[in-house]
Amino acid sequence: MNFIYNIKVKILSKEEVAPNIFLIKLSAPSVAQDALPGQFIHIKCSKDNYPLLRRPLSIHRIDKEKGEIFILFQAVGEGTKLLADRTIGDDLDITGPIGNGFNIYPESRKIMIVGGGIGVAPLLALCEESIRQGSEVRVLIGAQKKELVIGEENFRKLGVKVDVATDDGSYQYKGLVTDLLEGSIREGWLADQIFACGPKLKLKKVVEVSSKAHIDCQVSLEERMACGVGACLGCVCKIKTKDKKEDKVKYEFKRVCVDGPIFEGSEVVWDD
Numbered sequence: 113m114n115f116i117y118n119i120k121v122k123i124l125s126k127e128e129v130a131p132n133i134f135l136i137k138l139s140a141p142s143v144a145q146d147a148l149p150g151q152f153i154h155i156k157c158s159k160d161n162y163p164l165l166r167r168p169l170s171i172h173r174i175d176k177e178k179g180e181i182f183i184l185f186q187a188v189g190e191g192t193k194l195l196a197d198r199t200i201g202d203d204l205d206i207t208g209p210i211g212n213g214f215n216i217y218p219e220s221r222k223i224m225i226v227g228g229g230i231g232v233a234p235l236l237a238l239c240e241e242s243i244r245q246g247s248e249v250r251v252l253i254g255a256q257k258k259e260l261v262i263g264e265e266n267f268r269k270l271g272v273k274v275d276v277a278t279d280d281g282s283y284q285y286k287g288l289v290t291d292l293l294e295g296s297i298r299e300g301w302l303a304d305q306i307f308a309c310g311p312k313l314k315l316k317k318v319v320e321v322s323s324k325a326h327i328d329c330q331v332s333l334e335e336r337m338a339c340g341v342g343a344c345l346g347c348v349c350k351i352k353t354k355d356k357k358e359d360k361v362k363y364e365f366k367r368v369c370v371d372g373p374i375f376e377g378s379e380v381v382w383d384d
Contacts, residue, residue, distance in 0.1 A: 114146040116210055116341065120203045124180065130262055132187045133230065134196050135172070138204065141179030147171050148213030149237035150332055150374045153183070154340035156205035157195040167191040168337045168369070170234035170309075171209065184233040184262070210340055211373050214238050214307055214330055216245055223247045224296070224303035224327075226318055228254040228289055228310025232263040234332055238307055239270055250301065251275075254289025254314065258282040290317040297325050305330070312382070319377035329377035335368040342370035350381035 121140040129135050143153065154166040173182040187196040198204065216223070216238075223242045227235045232253060242249050249272040255261045256279045267274045276284040277292050285292060293306075302325065308318040309332035322329035335347035348365040349372070363381065366372065 114148075114209060116207060117142050117146075118205075118207045119143070120205055123198060123200050123202045123204060126198070126200055128196075129184070130260055132196075133184070133260075133262060134187060135182060135184050136195075136198075137180055137182050138206075139179060140181050140206070143171075143206070143208055144174055144176050144179045144181050147174045147181060147209040147237075149174070149241050150213040150234050151209040151211045152234070152373065153181070153206045153208030154210060154337070155183075155195060157191040157198075159202075163191050163194075165191070165338055166207065166340060167195065168210070168340055170332070170373075172233050172236055173240070174237050184230070184236075186230045207340060210369060212371070214241075214332075214374055216242055216247070217305060217328075218245075220304035221247055222301070222303045222305075223249045224293070224301075224306045225249060225251045226254075226289055226293055226306060226308040226310070226314075227252070227263070228308075228314040229256070229260065230262065231308075231310030231314075231332070231334075234309055235307070236263060236266055239267060239272060243270060243272070247304075249273075250296070250303070252277070252289050252292045252296070254278075254292075254310065255283075256280065288314070288317075290314060290321060293318060293321050297321065297327075303327055308332070308377070309334075315377070315380075316382040319380070319382070323378060330374055331377045331380065332373050333368050333375060333380070334373070337369050340369050342367050349375075351375065352379045352381060 125137040172184040306329040338344045338346040347368040
């Protein structure tokens, strides 16, 4: 894990890109220099000490040359609503970058990226890095309805093929984003790696589909966090491990904040 900074950064821009979904650009040269796709920052949302706990938000984009990072989030609770009310020019107290990043294998030539809802947040940086490494990328986005489709235009600007599924059929394919994934595999587009972020049930299904097709899959997990740096053990998830000496599967609890948030999908115990 890289060095974790605790610094104040300035809000450079703020945009409501969908109902209650905000994109904020921050001037954060030190964090931008060290950040990896898949990592997150822990943000003090208000100007005072309420709410007490910070909020973990994925790094949406990383611009190392300009020293800027972007966060994309949905204002759903007290903390994120206060963050959405902050204005251009405000200073934010942040800690980061935290956690591990997506692991793009050097031999991977075809990458499939699957995002559900606000789960697209960490995936644009991943897409940019995959392209930089020379991979062909396809993106699948899922949302409840057309108004909540996030990030499609920005992915298309990178020149990748994007398909969208909406639960109500109000835009493109009617159904689940995992249906699109299964269809792509049936049509013969077999990725070397699949990366996904979104609701837990969607991630579980992505892992099942990937496993049947014998494709490596990495997922970005979301859990409620308190400290965000591994001390409080409030964000643990159950992970399968292999005991080489006894040649059997064992289990351990790992912290999503610092041991994750990226895990091999096949290692996650989904039903506990």
